[in-house]
Amino acid sequence: MARVKNWQLGREMSYWYPEARPQRQFAAVFDINKCIACQTCTLACKTTWTSGRGQEYMLWNNVESKPYGFYPLGWDVRLLELLGAQDWKDGRYEGRTLFESAAAGERVLGWRPEEIDYANPNVGEDDCAVGVAKGAHMTLPHMSWFFYLARMCNHCTYPACLASCPRGSIYKRPEDGIVLVDQGRCRGYQECVKGCPYKKVFFNPVTKTSEKCIACYPKQEQGLAPQCFVNCIGKIRMSGHLSRPDAVRADNPIDWLVHVKKVALPLFPQFGLEPNVYYIPPVNVPLPFLRQVFGPGVDAAVQAYRHAAEDPDLSGLLALLGSTELIVPRFQRRGETMVGLGENGLELVRVPTREQVHVREYANASRNVIQTNVP
């Protein structure tokens, strides 16, 4: 094992291979607060990439209700149980990662789902935590909560899928950090399925190889965002590239949201993979739960998001999410307008930093009707 730097943990850690960061790292920001679980992203991916034989059960992108929704069943809680309770201290992870917890003779601490675990995607759909007592809906705040967690492969900086494969059939593209299974080389040992904590590699029983999200790299090579981003009804997603924390570019939207404002956080950073899909945490969810899922930065992120209206850069960038099919590498706020720019500085898209709000009168006197207001 080599020693590598994992900035999400605030320390070095052990990894199967030496640190080799790509020239650019594909990354994404998802604003969970805006997801409506319409599953359009799931279907956008499904119809684009996994309509073949043996791919019937695969959802490279899925959206599950938390805390009781899973795909595959119990993917997170089963691993958390295996890993055991671990600690953060002052923003630094004091516990063991999945690589550091691997038993002698294993490469990663993991588990492999059975077929039945894939059979009911999102089995706890819309089930909320905390029972709803009689009359509870009449009072505020509501103590019952759930949220929608949209998930795809995290194209991790330290992929456990890649580390698990004894054949080196999984590779990380040096040009953009996208993690791919070499379909010519894979022999279907399913070690990656066991190793990936997010369960985002799938064994295809017809081709006998493992398959996973390819971050729509043919689109990205043309400067376009992946299908699940472009088709997102809730406009919760933005794709781009994330710089290392020591080389942050403050005019890069992803860098700004992740490194500068620190409002977008990795999913289960304690696993140690440095995942590259960053989530703006759901503000309606109790903080102890969120800390376990998104790490210790969650308190500040929730606060920042709650005050987004006071920060035109943040509200402007949030409005930029999902506003164009193009990848937006730079941004510049011009007064009340947020402008998305290309690498060459040319304008790609512009949005108002605050959405216009128009309140209609409840009673329309001229038509003599009562009308419902729809935002």
Next chain:
Amino acid sequence: MNARTMIAVGLVAALGAGCQKPQSAPPPQEVRAVQVTALPAKADDAAWAQAPVFAGDLKPQDMVEPRKFTPGARQVQVRALTDGKSIGFLLEWEDGTADTARAPGRFGDACAVQMPETASPDVPAPQMGEQGKRVAISFWSAALQEALSRKGDEVDALYPNAKIDHYPFTAAPLEQNPAAREAMEVMYSPAVAAGNIVAAPPTKPVQDLVAEGPGTLAAAAESPSNGSGQRTGKGWKVMLTRPLPKGIGLGSHGTVAFAVWDGSKEDAGSRKMWVPWTKVAVGWSAAASH
């Protein structure tokens, strides 16, 4: 007592013991490939009986990660025959479950025979060879054999109750155009498009592979190996035939290693039971050795 007297005393003692109680020959410490005019085509061919049994001790692979933790069969019984050009091995081992399907979380039974690609006094490292010293592997898989015997779609076989609404390549407009349909189906099977032998429809239950060290297993340029397996009351009986390595002929010695995988123990790749390099006498005859 000089050396000659010692041998004489030893011989007398051995003969004396033989007079008192007939002793069976000790089990051979090498694989003895008996010469035949033609190699058998089936694992239950009576011709295999003429070859002595070599009992190979199987041990869990514990040299490279991931290792094998749940030991499987402890012994593989090997018989070998040769026609001077090719060599055939019959492997028998215990395995209570026939695992013939590979699906998410399901693994198949398998076995393999490994020999150096070229004979040399300096044998490659036993674990998949080493750089510049390539090994050739004949790999039999129960799942491949099952796939060959099956008619129809693999998804239907694995999940008989599955209902699939639609595949893009089964759309009505493509019905009249089989070439376009096939081209489209391949687009949804990237491993097939990439020419991966594990994804191609099998023509036999055996794959020819080469390796130059752990993790380097690759399809061989040619695929001369053959084989077939059958269930016994206790496990598997599998025959594998392959050309003799370059530089090995009748009357010479080669080197061979064996491996078996137990699907019910989630064996695959390096998670296997194996017998390291063992000598193989090619064209061995009982008469000549006495």
